[in-house]
Amino acid sequence: MKKQKKREDIIRTAMELIAKEGFHGAPMSMIAEKAGVGIGTIYRYFENRDVLIRTLYKEKDERMVAFLLENYPHGQPVRECFFHVCTGVIDYCILNPLDFKYSEQFHNSPYGVEYRRNRLFASASKPDIFTDLYERGIAQQVIRNQPPAVFFNLAFAPIIWTIRDHLLGFVDLDASLSRKLVQSCWDSVKI
Amino acid sequence: MKKQKKREDIIRTAMELIAKEGFHGAPMSMIAEKAGVGIGTIYRYFENRDVLIRTLYKEKDERMVAFLLENYPHGQPVRECFFHVCTGVIDYCILNPLDFKYSEQFHNSPYGVEYRRNRLFASASKPDIFTDLYERGIAQQVIRNQPPAVFFNLAFAPIIWTIRDHLLGFVDLDASLSRKLVQSCWDSVKI
Amino acid sequence: MKKQKKREDIIRTAMELIAKEGFHGAPMSMIAEKAGVGIGTIYRYFENRDVLIRTLYKEKDERMVAFLLENYPHGQPVRECFFHVCTGVIDYCILNPLDFKYSEQFHNSPYGVEYRRNRLFASASKPDIFTDLYERGIAQQVIRNQPPAVFFNLAFAPIIWTIRDHLLGFVDLDASLSRKLVQSCWDSVKI
Amino acid sequence: MKKQKKREDIIRTAMELIAKEGFHGAPMSMIAEKAGVGIGTIYRYFENRDVLIRTLYKEKDERMVAFLLENYPHGQPVRECFFHVCTGVIDYCILNPLDFKYSEQFHNSPYGVEYRRNRLFASASKPDIFTDLYERGIAQQVIRNQPPAVFFNLAFAPIIWTIRDHLLGFVDLDASLSRKLVQSCWDSVKI
DNA sequence: GATGAATGAGCGTTCATTCAT
DNA sequence: CATGAATGAACGCTCATTCAT
Numbered sequence: 001m002k003k004q005k006k007r008e009d010i011i012r013t014a015m016e017l018i019a020k021e022g023f024h025g026a027p028m029s030m031i032a033e034k035a036g037v038g039i040g041t042i043y044r045y046f047e048n049r050d051v052l053i054r055t056l057y058k059e060k061d062e063r064m065v066a067f068l069l070e071n072y073p074h075g076q077p078v079r080e081c082f083f084h085v086c087t088g089v090i091d092y093c094i095l096n097p098l099d100f101k102y103s104e105q106f107h108n109s110p111y112g113v114e115y116r117r118n119r120l121f122a123s124a125s126k127p128d129i130f131t132d133l134y135e136r137g138i139a140q141q142v143i144r145n146q147p148p149a150v151f152f153n154l155a156f157a158p159i160i161w162t163i164r165d166h167l168l169g170f171v172d173l174d175a176s177l178s179r180k181l182v183q184s185c186w187d188s189v190k191i
Numbered sequence: 192m193k194k195q196k197k198r199e200d201i202i203r204t205a206m207e208l209i210a211k212e213g214f215h216g217a218p219m220s221m222i223a224e225k226a227g228v229g230i231g232t233i234y235r236y237f238e239n240r241d242v243l244i245r246t247l248y249k250e251k252d253e254r255m256v257a258f259l260l261e262n263y264p265h266g267q268p269v270r271e272c273f274f275h276v277c278t279g280v281i282d283y284c285i286l287n288p289l290d291f292k293y294s295e296q297f298h299n300s301p302y303g304v305e306y307r308r309n310r311l312f313a314s315a316s317k318p319d320i321f322t323d324l325y326e327r328g329i330a331q332q333v334i335r336n337q338p339p340a341v342f343f344n345l346a347f348a349p350i351i352w353t354i355r356d357h358l359l360g361f362v363d364l365d366a367s368l369s370r371k372l373v374q375s376c377w378d379s380v381k382i
Numbered sequence: 383m384k385k386q387k388k389r390e391d392i393i394r395t396a397m398e399l400i401a402k403e404g405f406h407g408a409p410m411s412m413i414a415e416k417a418g419v420g421i422g423t424i425y426r427y428f429e430n431r432d433v434l435i436r437t438l439y440k441e442k443d444e445r446m447v448a449f450l451l452e453n454y455p456h457g458q459p460v461r462e463c464f465f466h467v468c469t470g471v472i473d474y475c476i477l478n479p480l481d482f483k484y485s486e487q488f489h490n491s492p493y494g495v496e497y498r499r500n501r502l503f504a505s506a507s508k509p510d511i512f513t514d515l516y517e518r519g520i521a522q523q524v525i526r527n528q529p530p531a532v533f534f535n536l537a538f539a540p541i542i543w544t545i546r547d548h549l550l551g552f553v554d555l556d557a558s559l560s561r562k563l564v565q566s567c568w569d570s571v572k573i
Numbered sequence: 574m575k576k577q578k579k580r581e582d583i584i585r586t587a588m589e590l591i592a593k594e595g596f597h598g599a600p601m602s603m604i605a606e607k608a609g610v611g612i613g614t615i616y617r618y619f620e621n622r623d624v625l626i627r628t629l630y631k632e633k634d635e636r637m638v639a640f641l642l643e644n645y646p647h648g649q650p651v652r653e654c655f656f657h658v659c660t661g662v663i664d665y666c667i668l669n670p671l672d673f674k675y676s677e678q679f680h681n682s683p684y685g686v687e688y689r690r691n692r693l694f695a696s697a698s699k700p701d702i703f704t705d706l707y708e709r710g711i712a713q714q715v716i717r718n719q720p721p722a723v724f725f726n727l728a729f730a731p732i733i734w735t736i737r738d739h740l741l742g743f744v745d746l747d748a749s750l751s752r753k754l755v756q757s758c759w760d761s762v763k764i
Numbered sequence: 765g766a767t768g769a770a771t772g773a774g775c776g777t778t779c780a781t782t783c784a785t
Numbered sequence: 786c787a788t789g790a791a792t793g794a795a796c797g798c799t800c801a802t803t804c805a806t
Binding site: 404406407489490491492495498499526528529531532535536539540542543544547550552553559562563566567569570571 | 595677680681682683685686689690717719720722723726727730731733734735738741743744750753754757758760761762
């Protein structure tokens with residue numbers, strides 16, 4: 001499809017620009033210029049700036065979930081799935097630092113709050129990989145009985161922060177440290 | 192002091208506005224208006240917007256550290272100090288939600304990166320309560336041997352994220368959950 | 383070209399406003415308003431205020447040089463060329479009072495100093511009508527041996543000041559006075 | 574007088590600051606600070622900024638006239654007086670570059686136009702050293718019959734411009750060049 | 765469908781002036 | 786008398802969005 005070409009140019013350019021420079025450093029005019037399209041063209045594909053920004057996040061999320069589902073140990077113990085997911089998140093972010101940085105920008109803005117609120121209310125309906133982990137863990141009594149939000153925070157907050165520090169050059173998150181880090185997270189949620 | 196009255200009006204208003212609306216939602220003109228002062232007045236007390244924003248953070252930090260030092264169990268085991276500090280952070284943030292929300296905005300912006308970088312390089316010189324915890328824990332072999340950044344992330348990231356969820360109404364972080372949460376964090380760093 | 387219409391509206395308005403009211407009396411907002419364009423439009427054609435101001439001067443300069451080169455007595459004696467140029471400057475300025483007044487504002491500001499400095503250092507490279515006059519006059523020993531700046535000042539300063547007084551209504555610089563004035567200037571530089 | 578001390582501090586500081594940095598680089602607050610007085614104090618001695626600026630010029634003018642009247646060759650030929658005045662102007666300006674630079678700033682601003690206009694209308698009433706030169710020159714038929722403004726411009730414009738170039742480092746206006754320059758000016762006005 | 769010239773509300777900041785102390 | 790804290794109009798400039806081509 002020819003028409004999708006421009007859309008993807010815009011998406012990729014916007015992602016990269018916002019990841020590297022922040023929302024402030026990525027005005028519509030600059031996205032258009034670097035993407036090689038007219039300013040008006042962006043508005044043909046995205047109703048406005050907010051829609052573009054939210055779409056960027058959603059597509060990144062889909063890419064990461066797809067990555068996590070590769071070789072997913074379906075049917076294996078919760079513990080194994082937990083390690084697969086956590087390690088996968090680390091691997092994905094380090095392999096795709098722009099996606100991670102964009103995500104940071106996104107969550108560190110009014111968009112992030114809105115997103116989290118929607119997710120909470122929608123979580124019941126749409127099953128996802130993270131929720132499944134929690135629910136099976138609780139049912140099989142291998143993780144502590146805490147609200148899902150607390151489980152997610154214990155499992156992922158240290159990982160996310162450490163990836164951030166890694167990308168900023170503050171720590172070196174190699175395979176060895178990755179393993180120790182995920183083990184620590186598991187220790188905080190397991191019974 | 193009469194003259195500090197306006198300064199405090201500005202500080203309080205700016206804090207509140209930025210905490211609630213983010214940096215974007217708190218232009219100088221609005222801060223001035225809500226604080227009941229002229230725009231120019233802000234510039235008598237703060238050289239520019241950046242200085243105001245960094246001052247706000249520094250003062251919040253001092254208040255929190257003072258809070259944490261009340262009844263600090265000096266001379267007690269690392270574990271006890273760890274619980275004191277973590278519980279203290281939770282209590283302080285829930286008691287002072289504006290301080291917490293401001294802090295989130297601050298860390299989720301270029302200011303935050305700059306701040307962390309300075310802290311990392313300056314950590315050797317100025318001793319602080321968090322670094323002390325890490326160093327004693329390592330020396331006494333009660334916490335795992337990991338880089339300090341990883342220790343901090345395991346210890347505090349889940350707590351910060353859970354406070355955020357509590358203030359957004361996603362979880363109810365009462366005394367009981369607080370205790371369990373801190374225990375989980377401890378489990379992830381202890382040997 | 384349709385697109386150049388607005389650019390010229392801006393140029394003309396800015397010129398007129400600055401000529402009449404000085405730099406202080408011509409803020410970007412007023413230029414935009416009087417030119418019948420939005421403020422932002424000015425910035426499509428000129429990177430910033432400084433660039434606009436320097437462009438205005440450069441375009442005025444080009445117009446005047448073109449005027450002076452009409453019927454220029456190439457190959458004639460230095461004296462004749464001197465009279466052509468001096469008389470031409472007077473005629474041009476009286477015909478285009480806005481150009482002259484703008485020029486005065488320009489030279490009577492930091493822009494003027496910068497301009498003169500560049501001119502002095504660049505004079506060797508780019509040949510111009512004034513420098514040619516000086517060099518031939520010196521070579522043929524018809525003008526006194528003085529630094530070029532002094533020659534220019536003797537030749538043009540009284541003329542510029544008198545044009546200014548004419549436009550302010552202090553003297554009536556008609557053809558007769560013009561001739562006498564240029565003769566006087568020649569008397570001050572000739573051997 | 575104690576009270577005049579502050580007035581003079583203000584005058585001297587304002588002069589120096591405006592001479593060096595231009596009107597833009599000399600806000601009232603900075604003048605007050607460098608003069609070691611309160612901002613409000615300036616307004617006790619000068620009704621407003623315009624009055625201060627005009628007073629500065631008037632006092633500079635009086636100092637220069639006083640300098641020119643030292644050893645003034647009263648009763649000597651017009652030519653001799655002309656040389657005394659022109660050489661005196663050069664000497665004074667080079668000895669007091671701040672006075673000269675301030676003068677340039679002043680004349681290169683709306684104040685200058687207003688000043689010249691007033692001077693023209695007032696010249697009939699208040700006799701001055703320059704007018705005397707012109708009137709005697711005309712009466713004795715040693716200078717050409719031209720409007721006074723033209724005489725002044727021929728006599729002083731090249732000198733002023735050359736002093737400016739000297740202070741900017743573009744030429745070296747030493748005693749030798751000074752003599753030649755004044756001679757040139759005389760050549761342009763003498764019969 | 766694609767474009768980019770045009771727009772103007774809104775931003776951070778400056779500074780001459782006032783007036784309560 | 787002297788002060789300087791307080792003011793707010795005004796500045797240069799940015800950028801999301803529109804719409805005629």
